[in-house]
Amino acid sequence: MRKFTKQHRLNLSESLKQTFLNGRTIPNKNFVEVDCLNCKKQFESPYWKIRQSKGKFCSKKCYLIYNYKKIKKCICKNCRKDFSIKLNDFNRGRGKFCSQDCAQKFMKKENHPNFKERKQKICPICKTEFLLPPGRFKKRITCSKTCYKIHLSDKMSGDKSNLWKGGLSFFPYPPKFNNSLKNRIRMRDKVCRLCGIKTEYRLCVHHINYDKNNLHSSNLISLCKICHIKTNNHREFWKGYFYERRNKAEDKSLEIPKVYAEYLYDEAVGSLDFGLSGCPAH
Secondary structure, three states, X not given: OXXXXXXXXXXXXXXXXXXXXXXXXXXOOOEEEEEOOOOOOEEEEEHHHHHOOOOOOOOHHHHHHHHHOOXXXXXXXXXXXXXXXXXXXXXXXXXXXXXXXXXXXXOOXXXXXXXOOOEEEEOOOOOOEEEEOHHHOOOOOOOOHHHHHHHHHXXXXXXXXXXXXXXXXXXXXXXXXXXXXXXXXXXXXXXXXXXXXXXXXXXXXXXXOOOOOOOOHHHEEEEOHHHHHHOOOXXXXXXXXXXXXXXXXXXXXXXXXXXXXXXXXXXXXXXXXXXXXXXXXX
């Protein structure tokens, strides 16, 4: 460390005293006399402030009085209250609202510059009238989400759906398809025969050829809930996929596929002829 002499310490203390002149804590002792812009009174301002175009006022009171002349009084368009704003901000197009909340309330609906007249429409479900902008008049059908769900259920249910199979889901399962048969299939497979996962919940028993009356053990496999939902669509593909896996097994039971079925699905979804002609009759 550098060692200071006595004389150097005395000079340093005198310079520090000057930094606290007029309540300023500035590590620079060079001051310049300047005239205040408001009261025209001379005062000492540090040189570094003048270089930064500061130090033009002798006190904060003079600063506020001088800048008050540059304030513009305005009236809020929403709440009609008087408020003041800087002249520079007023020249930039501001000063229309006293707060952001008033601006948001005023710019809703008809006062918005991009507002377009709404058209009336009648909900086909609850028969209530509601307003819509022109861009959404054709797309939107119902007045709310609850009505839209009812509309979809009416539109996509029964023979109107693209997955309609003649009402097979309404036919009951045979009495032999009971819990004892299901548990026997679950104990045989132990895991999901599509993804190979072990779940804490019960596995679903799936019919390979989607025939409820075919209760042969070779036609029943165990699937988890996620895989069972996947097999509801593209049924011809899943028939061929499970038949091919079964024919490869020696004991006529399905093996756990080494490759996940989605990989094969991407390859075979274009052509659903998955070798069904060679499948055994069930």
